[in-house]
Amino acid sequence: MMMTNPNDDMLEDLFADARGLTPAPSDDLMARVIADADAAQPRATAASAPQPGLWARMMDAIGGWPAVSGLAAATIAGVWVGVAPPSSVEDLTATIVGDEVSISLFATDLVFDAGVLSDG
Amino acid sequence: MNASPDPYAGAPDAALLVAYASGDGQAARILTMRLLPRVLAQATRMLGSQTEAEDVAQDAMMRLWKIAPDWRQDEAQVSTWLYRVVANLCTDRLRKRRGVMSLDQVAEPLDAAPSVAAQMQTQARMTALSDALAQLPDRQAQAVSLRHLEGLTNPEIAQIMDISVRSVESLTARGKRALADLMAGRKAELGYDDDEPE
Numbered sequence: 001m002m003m004t005n006p007n008d009d010m011l012e013d014l015f016a017d018a019r020g021l022t023p024a025p026s027d028d029l030m031a032r033v034i035a036d037a038d039a040a041q042p043r044a045t046a047a048s049a050p051q052p053g054l055w056a057r058m059m060d061a062i063g064g065w066p067a068v069s070g071l072a073a074a075t076i077a078g079v080w081v082g083v084a085p086p087s088s089v090e091d092l093t094a095t096i097v098g099d100e101v102s103i104s105l106f107a108t109d110l111v112f113d114a115g116v117l118s119d120g
Numbered sequence: 121m122n123a124s125p126d127p128y129a130g131a132p133d134a135a136l137l138v139a140y141a142s143g144d145g146q147a148a149r150i151l152t153m154r155l156l157p158r159v160l161a162q163a164t165r166m167l168g169s170q171t172e173a174e175d176v177a178q179d180a181m182m183r184l185w186k187i188a189p190d191w192r193q194d195e196a197q198v199s200t201w202l203y204r205v206v207a208n209l210c211t212d213r214l215r216k217r218r219g220v221m222s223l224d225q226v227a228e229p230l231d232a233a234p235s236v237a238a239q240m241q242t243q244a245r246m247t248a249l250s251d252a253l254a255q256l257p258d259r260q261a262q263a264v265s266l267r268h269l270e271g272l273t274n275p276e277i278a279q280i281m282d283i284s285v286r287s288v289e290s291l292t293a294r295g296k297r298a299l300a301d302l303m304a305g306r307k308a309e310l311g312y313d314d315d316e317p318e
Contacts, residue, residue, distance in 0.1 A: 010312045011300050014249045015268040017242060018165040025156045029174050033156055033181045037148035040185035041140065 133198035134191065141188040148185070155198070158180060159206055165269040166210040166261075168243075168250030176209045203270070203280045207262040214254035217281060245310050252302040260295035267292045 025033075128136060128150045136154075139147035159180050163173035183205055184198070191198075253261045260283070266277045267288070274288045281288065303310075 006190065008296075008300055010303060010310075011268075011296065013312070014245055014303070017245055017251060018269045019271055021164050021246070022157070022161050022174070023164050023170065025160050025177070026174075029178065030152060031274055032178055033152050034149055036178065036182045037140070037152065037185045038145060039233070040182065040188075041143065041145065041148070 134193045135192050137184070137188050138193065138199060140185070143193065150183075151198075152181065155184075155202060158199070159202055162206045162265075162270060163210055165246075166207070166250060166253060166265045168246035168248075174205060174215060176213065179209055182204045200276075200280050203266065203272075204282075207266060207280070209260055210265070211258040214250070215258065217251065217254040230267060241311050244290065248303065248306055248310055249299075252299050255302055256295050256298055260291050260298065263288055263291035264295035264299060268296070 128139075128147065131139075131150075133151060133235040133253060136151050140151065156177060160173055160177040163176040163180070164170060167176065169175050180202060184202065187201075253265060255263065263277060266272045266280060267274070272280070274285045275294075277288045277292075278285045283291075288300065
């Protein structure tokens with residue numbers, strides 16, 4: 001039988017002891033590794049972020065919130081001028097259009113005529 | 121709590137890595153559960169220190185997360201890649217140990233009950249083995265640890281180290297011989313005169 005080097009025997013024992021080491025990762029280590037994975041996943045954020053919707057695209061088109069606030073202010077001002085025109089605006093309107101404007105929405109004559117016809 | 125069926129059961133590691141890179145957070149958790157135990161074990165066997173092994177394991181996994189977007193499925197197996205990364209990270213640490221820690225610096229069992237003393241002797245043996253590995257050239261230390269601590273075959277080691285099988289044989293033979301010489305004077309100290317300590 002072949003003689004073995006005693007040091008080799010010791011080494012083989014050491015190797016066997018080492019191979020027997022199967023440490024289970026601690027909960028803390030698992031948590032650290034998963035936290036690293038989450039932090040190192042930049043594409044996850046990009047991929048899971050919702051695509052801009054119609055509202056967002058419209059906002060983008062008109063220039064975002066500053067533009068919206070400008071539009072809103074202009075709209076409110078327009079409504080206000082319509083409801084309660086300042087006297088200067090009233091005077092200007094009277095000058096251009098006249099004091100009174102009469103707009104007939106219905107052809108009253110025709111209605112009257114129709115009534116006459118139905119009577120007789 | 122009932123665990124839902126694992127939708128990733130049977131999926132190769134590389135597929136999970138690609139899923140992770142595509143934003144699937146669950147894939148990272150499955151990969152961690154699959155791979156971390158082996159990564160930690162390899163680091164523990166090479167370094168003989170739980171704290172250092174945990175640091176290396178976390179570092180190796182971090183490198184995996186970072187390389188995920190560029191992972192080419194046809195290039196290598198994730199496990200092969202991890203063996204290489206852990207071996208490199210461990211030899212980096214062993215290299216720093218050289219000159220800082222002499223072979224005489226081994227954790228000595230303190231006042232302890234016999235079972236604890238036996239555990240501490242095992243720890244002392246593992247530390248001694250790791251310190252001896254630290255005295256070897258990096259490639260020898262890697263080849264020896266992959267062969268004798270991980271139990272891998274020479275062709276597997278050749279793939280991990282990106283060298284020929286013949287080179288693996290040469291590195292492991294020289295490394296083992298050097299280790300035997302380094303450990304020769306420590307038999308009594310490590311409890312190898314009598315087979316097992318009391």
